[in-house]
Amino acid sequence: MIExxxxxxxKLFREGISFLVNQMDGISMQLEASGYDELLQGLKERKIDVLLLDLDMPGSDGLEVLEKIRVPYPEMKVVVLTMHSDPKMMAYxxxxxxxxxxxxxxxxxxxxxxIRGVVDQGYYFSGPLAKAMISGLQNHSVKKPRLKNFxxxxxxxxxxxxLICQEFTAREIAEKLYISQRTVEGHRKNLFEKMGVKNTAGLIVKAIKEGIIEP
Incomplete structure (x- = not known):
């Protein structure tokens, strides 16, 4: 069960989303919060797999909430809900x-x-805006980065x-490279550290921004 x-x-929006989520097979809404303090208390009481985070809340900066919860809950996937369709905002x-x-x-x-995508592969891009960001990654080759920290x-x-940028899962990457899935996760962790990112989504964005993936 994905929690x-x-x-x-x-409140009306929360209840509407909760109703939709609870109709999905194998997915359950376990916590509704109107603010950061309520969210934090709820997270202490139950394990959450995916957090749907409103970016624009009066009196509570969604970006600040995102930053605060990444350290204590690194395994929890965060999906930002927003009215902004700015590619720069999405990348940030x-x-x-x-x-x-x-x-x-x-x-x-x-x-x-x-929801299923972020649980299965750690990230998920949808819609024309996101597709535009990653369209240049398909069928491209990797070059050695020139940046010092790489x-x-x-x-x-x-x-x-x-392979991560081409949306292969850890299991699929392991099969393609004839290595264990654990080894793939080790390489992914090393890439996070060397590229200075927090998760797979950030890794892909960094690869795009730095031109690591080229035609």
Missing amino acids: VAIIDDH LMEMGSSSYLLKDCSAEDLEKT ETVTSRELEVLQ
Whole structure:
């Protein structure tokens, strides 16, 4: 069972999202919060797999909430809910530790795909805006990064990075490279550290921004 929480200051919106989530097979809304303090208390009482985070809450900065919860709850996937469709904002959110984002007028189908996607592969990009960001990654090759902090990235780590950017799961990467899934996760962790990112979504965004993936 995928356990979900939502933080949003509008009760009607929270209840609507909760109703939709509880109709999804194998997914359950376990926590509704109107603010950060209520969310924090709820997270202490139960394990949450996916947090739906409203970016624009009066009296509570969604970006600040995102930053605060990444350290104590690194395994929890955060999906930002927003009305902003700015590519720069989306990229910034990914680098801050978000696993995905959704516009508030998204469909129930998109919501379900996103929840399942972030659980299955650590991130999920949906919609025309996100597709535009990663369209250049498909069928591209990896070059050795020129940036100083990437000097210790190995050829194998670059292979793993390429496959991550092409949306392969850890299991699929392991099969393609004839290595164990645990080894893949080790390479992913090393890439996080060397590239200065918090999660897989941030890793992909960094690869795009730094031009590591090129035609």
